[in-house]
Each structure stands twice: as structure tokens, then as C-alpha cells.
Amino acid sequence: MTDERLVRALSKDGLCIDYGACVARVRSDVPAFSQRFFQLYRHFDLFARAPFVDFHVEVSRGRGLRRWLRPQSRFLIDRVQPFDPFAASHALPHYEWGLNWSFAQRFNQYVLLHAGVLALGDRALILPAIPGSGKSTLTAALMLAGFRLLSDEFGVLRPRQGDFLAMLKPVALKNASIEVIRRFSPGAEIGPIFAATRKGDVAHLAPDAASVAAVHQPARPAVIVFPAWREGAALDLQPQAPEQAFTRLAFNSFNYGLLGRIGFDAVADLAAACPAYQLTYSSLDEVVSALRSLVSAPPGGANG
Amino acid sequence: MAERIPRPLAHLLAILQEPQHVQGLALSDWEPVIRLARAARVHATLGHRLMANPDCWAAVPEQPRGHLEAAMNFAAWRRHLLDMELRALDAQLPAEIEVVLIKGAAYQAQHLPLAEGRLSADIDLLVRRADLDAAEATLVEAGWRSTVTDPYDQRYYREWSHELPPMQAEGHALELDLHHGIAPVTSRCQPDPGVLWAGRQRLPDSRYFVLDPMDQLIHAVVHLFQDTELDGRLRDLLDIDAMLRALPDDGEVQNALAARVAMFGAEVLFWHALDACQRWLGTPVPAALWPAPPAQLPRAVMAWMLPRTLLPRLPEARAGLGSSIAERLAHLRYHRMRMPMGLLLRHSLAKGWRRLQLRRVR
Numbered sequence: 001m002t003d004e005r006l007v008r009a010l011s012k013d014g015l016c017i018d019y020g021a022c023v024a025r026v027r028s029d030v031p032a033f034s035q036r037f038f039q040l041y042r043h044f045d046l047f048a049r050a051p052f053v054d055f056h057v058e059v060s061r062g063r064g065l066r067r068w069l070r071p072q073s074r075f076l077i078d079r080v081q082p083f084d085p086f087a088a089s090h091a092l093p094h095y096e097w098g099l100n101w102s103f104a105q106r107f108n109q110y111v112l113l114h115a116g117v118l119a120l121g122d123r124a125l126i127l128p129a130i131p132g133s134g135k136s137t138l139t140a141a142l143m144l145a146g147f148r149l150l151s152d153e154f155g156v157l158r159p160r161q162g163d164f165l166a167m168l169k170p171v172a173l174k175n176a177s178i179e180v181i182r183r184f185s186p187g188a189e190i191g192p193i194f195a196a197t198r199k200g201d202v203a204h205l206a207p208d209a210a211s212v213a214a215v216h217q218p219a220r221p222a223v224i225v226f227p228a229w230r231e232g233a234a235l236d237l238q239p240q241a242p243e244q245a246f247t248r249l250a251f252n253s254f255n256y257g258l259l260g261r262i263g264f265d266a267v268a269d270l271a272a273a274c275p276a277y278q279l280t281y282s283s284l285d286e287v288v289s290a291l292r293s294l295v296s297a298p299p300g301g302a303n304g
Numbered sequence: 305m306a307e308r309i310p311r312p313l314a315h316l317l318a319i320l321q322e323p324q325h326v327q328g329l330a331l332s333d334w335e336p337v338i339r340l341a342r343a344a345r346v347h348a349t350l351g352h353r354l355m356a357n358p359d360c361w362a363a364v365p366e367q368p369r370g371h372l373e374a375a376m377n378f379a380a381w382r383r384h385l386l387d388m389e390l391r392a393l394d395a396q397l398p399a400e401i402e403v404v405l406i407k408g409a410a411y412q413a414q415h416l417p418l419a420e421g422r423l424s425a426d427i428d429l430l431v432r433r434a435d436l437d438a439a440e441a442t443l444v445e446a447g448w449r450s451t452v453t454d455p456y457d458q459r460y461y462r463e464w465s466h467e468l469p470p471m472q473a474e475g476h477a478l479e480l481d482l483h484h485g486i487a488p489v490t491s492r493c494q495p496d497p498g499v500l501w502a503g504r505q506r507l508p509d510s511r512y513f514v515l516d517p518m519d520q521l522i523h524a525v526v527h528l529f530q531d532t533e534l535d536g537r538l539r540d541l542l543d544i545d546a547m548l549r550a551l552p553d554d555g556e557v558q559n560a561l562a563a564r565v566a567m568f569g570a571e572v573l574f575w576h577a578l579d580a581c582q583r584w585l586g587t588p589v590p591a592a593l594w595p596a597p598p599a600q601l602p603r604a605v606m607a608w609m610l611p612r613t614l615l616p617r618l619p620e621a622r623a624g625l626g627s628s629i630a631e632r633l634a635h636l637r638y639h640r641m642r643m644p645m646g647l648l649l650r651h652s653l654a655k656g657w658r659r660l661q662l663r664r665v666r
Contacts, residue, residue: 023367051331052367056339056619078339078619109373258381 007034016050020166020215021156023050028059033091040170040191040204043212055102059095077102093194093202104254111266112254113155117164118147124164124219125295128252134229137177140205144185145288149211159266163218170204178203184284223294224276235286238278245276312336321586323360334368344538344616348379348421379421385477394511396446404430404513418546426479433484447473486523493570518561521547525577537614545585558592571595
């Protein structure tokens with residue numbers, strides 16, 4: 001489709017986008033949204049139709065006079081607006097946030113870990129972390145260094161198979177990390193900065209073509225790393241006992257409590273299946289090469 | 305009485321009746337079926353019915369199966385929450401107050417198959433009118449607060465309703481409805497409290513009671529027609545369908561139920577419920593259960609109104625003129641059944657006047 005036709009389709013019946021774990025149909029008549037959307041999702045195929053859509057969402061301008069005087073961005077799922085509107089200029093972060101919310105609300109067939117997931121081949125690196133630990137920065141750097149990105153926000157663990165699905169969305173970089181990633185990789189496809197959102201300044205890194213191409217390939221957990229960035233710290237990887245890894249994984253999950261036994265079994269299996277480390281770092285270059293050798297180590301190695 | 309049921313809805317109703325129906329569905333048929341099931345809050349029930357049959361479950365494509373699994377996991381969690389809440393309430397409510405579980409809590413506590421996957425939004429408890437104030441006071445002490453703060457609405461509930469306004473407690477996912485009757489004080493269906501309470505049954509190893517199974521069915525019928533939440537009504541119809549199917553094939557039981565329906569003055573509601581179950585869920589209804597049919601005109605009105613208000617719609621399906629009129633009518637009718645005409649007029653006037661005043665203030 002040409003750009004113009006895409007914009008028209010987006011505002012009319014919407015476009016379908018395949019995130020790996022789910023397919024969303026997105027509709028929007030907010031001009032500031034469509035431009036950013038096409039920019040960040042440039043490597044994705046967008047379809048007018050999909051045989052099965054999981055989420056029907058909309059980013060829409062306000063109603064009535066408001067629509068013209070002070071345009072807003074309203075996020076709707078199934079025509080229902082679950083939270084307050086944003087300013088129209090913040091329509092894109094609003095959409096990203098709204099879709100994350102919808103996914104976390106509804107996709108309880110999977111264990112949803114709060115984790116970045118990347119892979120080399122089918123060997124997955126899981127980066128569970130609490131907000132503010134520098135997970136997104138590290139995830140972005142790893143993708144830019146050639147890892148395949150599966151997700152920045154959701155580690156989508158299939159309880160029966162024990163593997164991870166991609167939930168491939170733009171990586172939300174916050175505040176200082178926007179500049180850090182620009183310096184790390186000057187060619188990085190980073191969108192505009194949205195100032196003063198509820199998470200501070202936010203800019204999005206577009207998923208690369210290789211990650212998009214592999215969006216339907218699940219990856220098997222190979223290594224779990226709990227990252228913590230500390231200024232000036234030397235690189236340090238401390239092995240974690242499985243029971244320690246278990247509690248930290250469960251604690252960093254969106255729906256562990258809801259899933260009861262299913263969640264317990266899946267997380268216990270995950271903690272038993274692969275080695276876990278506590279990582280402290282300050283230099284992205286150093287940490288990328290350390291994690292590359294950790295993930296590509298053949299199974300049955302020192303910690304396997 | 306030809307009615308046009310949209311294809312996706314016809315699929316949903318067909319699967320609920322006969323899970324084998326999934327064998328003929330393509331992936332693209334599934335999307336609206338899942339969405340309708342979600343809109344009606346029956347998606348977890350749908351999942352359980354399909355999973356019970358391995359052939360049918362295997363015939364569900366991966367994507368819709370994911371939605372059904374998610375719904376079943378969610379329902380299991382709500383069920384667990386409800387169990388925990390009942391345990392906590394057991395400790396809080398004075399032992400001398402007899403508490404009857406109604407609706408979802410009752411189905412779950414009796415381990416009825418229909419409770420499998422049924423999503424309850426609230427916990428419904430029934431106490432005697434004389435125990436109402438004491439029960440409310442203990443609940444307030446335990447942290448439960450009324451969701452209605454407006455004095456007019458509070459007075460309305462207390463004077464004319466069969467339940468207190470819904471209560472919430474901080475950190476608790478479920479709302480609590482404290483009832484002192486199963487039908488609004490002014491409804492034309494008036495079960496005698498003495499008869500109702502005499503039929504209660506104590507749950508094994510529990511402080512809680514449930515209603516006589518016949519009264520549970522009658523209550524489900526009253527609830528179906530006297531509730532303003534129009535979006536969960538297919539679920540309520542499924543409750544009735546399941547209870548009808550579970551009735552023993554015994555003429556004496558059926559006659560007793562029919563007599564009880566008549567004694568409670570619920571014939572008209574019951575007739576419409578049987579009709580809807582038979583028509584949309586293929587429920588086999590024993591001949592002895594049918595009350596005399598309502599008069600031609602009200603019957604025609606209901607036949608037009610019910611499919612438009614009781615069956616789920618896709619979110620994008622614009623409510624046509626017919627449907628919005630039907631919804632308004634259903635709403636009016638709902639109030640008509642809860643209040644005598646004089647009171648309805650007074651209530652509508654009061655509400656309208658207050659709305660006008662509020663608008664002026666703004």
C-alpha cells in the first residue's frame with residue numbers, strides 16, 4: 001500500500017498489525033498518531049484484513065467541539081474507553097500504553113513476565129526487572145548489537161511449551177537513556193521525544209527488520225539475567241540460585257497471582273531450566289559482549 | 305415470529321447447545337464468536353463446554369483457543385477470590401444471623417456444573433429483613449462501604465429495593481450485595497418470605513444456606529428480567545437453561561415447581577424465560593412447567609424486545625433505532641416491574657428534576 005492509502009485505511013477501517021503473540025486492528029483519525037505510527041512500525045507488514053484479530057483498538061480525537069478546539073487522544077478497546085484521554089500530541093505513547101494494558105488485562109493464557117526478551121537463534125535471554133533498572137536501555141542496546149528482539153515489556157511465557165513468544169513493540173526509552181542509545185548506535189531508528197509523559201520524557205526505538213521477520217519464531221529460555229545499571233560499576237555477573245530466580249521472576253509478573261498453579265509450575269520450570277545471574281554494569285559495550293558469550297555458550301557448559 | 309439472528313450469534317448459540325458445531329467453523333468465523341461471548345461474559349463457560357470434549361477442543365484454532373484459556377484462567381481466579389471472601393465473611397458475620405448464598409456464590413458453593421467458568425461480578429447474600437441492620441452494621445465494621453452516597457438513592461434502595469446498595473471494601477475485587485428478598489418490594493412477583501426461608505438448605509460443613517433448588521430457579525428468572533445490566537443477560541439465561549436441564553425427569557417435581565411459580569406470582573416471567581431458553585438454547589422444557597401463555601399483545605412486544613436486549617451485540621454493531629427503542633422500553637419495563645405506577649412516576653419526576661438541577665449547577 002502507498003503511504004496515502006495506508007493513512008486512509010488507518011482512519012477508515014483500520015489496519016491489522018501482527019505483534020507475534022497477538023494481532024491488533026488499529027484505527028485512528030488523529031493525524032499526529034498516524035505519522036508516528038508508520039514511522040515506528042516501518043518494518044512491519046500492515047494488513048487491511050487478518051483472519052483473526054485479538055484486539056480491536058482505536059485512537060480517536062475527542063467528540064463534539066472539543067475535537068476542534070482542544071483535540072485529545074482517546075484510547076478505545078471494543079469501543080470502550082478504559083481511561084482518561086491524553087493530549088493529542090501524545091497519541092502514540094497513549095496507544096503503546098493502552099495496548100500494553102489491554103494485553104495484560106486479557107492475555108491470561110500466558111504467564112506475562114515483566115521482562116525484556118531477546119534471542120540469538122532460538123536461545124532466549126530473559127531480562128526481568130523492576131521499572132527504573134535500565135531494562136529497556138539494555139534491551140535496546142542488545143537489539144542494536146544484533147540480538148533478535150522479542151519484547152521489551154512482556155516476557156510472554158507459554159506455560160505448556162515453556163518457551164517465549166514475541167510481543168514485538170517499539171522499545172520505550174525514557175529520559176537519559178534516549179541519549180545513551182543515540183550515542184551507542186548513531187543509526188538507531190528512534191522516534192520523536194514526547195516530553196513530560198507520566199514516565200518522564202519518552203522516545204521509541206523501532207524494532208529492526210530481522211526481529212520483525214522472525215516475529216512468529218518462539219525462543220527457548222537459555223539464560224535469565226536480572227540487570228541493574230550502576231554508574232561507574234565494573235561488570236559483574238553473580239550466579240543466582242534457582243529458588244532465588246523463582247521468587248524474582250514471580251515477583252516481576254503481571255499475572256502470576258491470577259494464574260495460581262499454572263503460573264507457579266511455569267515459573268518453577270523456567271527457573272529450573274536455565275541458569276540465572278544478577279548483573280551489575282555501567283558500560284553498554286562491555287555488557288553486550290558479556291551477554292553475547294553467555295547466551296551463545298553451548299548447553300551443558302559451566303552453568304548449563 | 306420470524307427473527308433474524310446474525311450469523312456469528314447463531315454460531316455462538318449453536319456451540320453453547322452442541323459443542324460439535326465448532327467442527328464446521330473457519331478461523332475467520334471465530335473472531336466475532338469470541339467477541340460476542342466476551343460481550344455476554346460467557347467466554348469462560350464456552351471454553352469449559354468445549355474443553356469437556358477433546359474432539360471439539362482440538363477443533364478450536366490456536367488463537368480463539370488462547371482467548372478461551374485466558375477466560376477460564378480468569379474465571380478460576382475469580383472463583384478462588386469468591387471462596388476466600390466467603391471464608392472471611394463467615395468469620396465477620398455474627399453466627400446467629402442465618403445467611404443464604406444466592407446466585408453465583410450459591411452455584412459455586414453447591415459445586416453446580418453451571419458454576420464452571422461463570423463470572424460473578426459480586427457476592428450476593430440474603431438475610432432476613434429483621435437481621436438486615438445488624439448484618440449491615442457488621443459489614444461496615446469489617447470495612448465494607450456503600451457505593452451509593454446520594455441520600456435520595458440511598459432512601460430509594462432502603463424503601464423500595466430488595467437489596468442494599470452494592471458495597472465495596474478496599475483491596476477486595478468483588479462487590480457485595482446484601483439482600484433481604486429475591487424480588488423488589490414492589491414487584492408483582494412476591495415470594496412469601498416464610499415459604500422462601502422454610503425451603504432453605506444448609507450447605508454441608510458450612511454456616512451458609514442456599515435456597516430450595518426450585519426457588520433458585522425462580523430467582524434466576526426474576527433476576528433475568530428485573531436487572532438493568534443488559535450485557536450479562538445471556539449468562540443469566542444460561543443459568544436458567546442449565547437448571548432446567550438438571551431438573552429430574554419426575555412429574556411430581558415438575559408439578560411442584562409449576563405450583564411454586566404460581567404461588568410466587570411469577571408465571572409471566574417464567575413463561576418468557578422458558579420461551580427464550582427453548583428458542584435460543586434449545587432447552588427441552590417439560591410440558592408440566594408451562595404456565596398459561598401471556599396475552600397476545602404483551603407477548604408480541606416481548607418477542608420483539610427480548611432478542612434486541614437479551615442477546616449480545618458486537619461492539620461496532622451500531623444500535624439500530626429498533627434496538628435503542630427496545631432498550632429504552634426494557635428499561636422502563638424493568639422499573640415498571642419493580643414499582644407501582646404511582647411510585648414510578650414519582651421516581652421518574654424526582655430523577656428528572658434532579659438531573660435538571662445538576663445541569664444548572666454545572
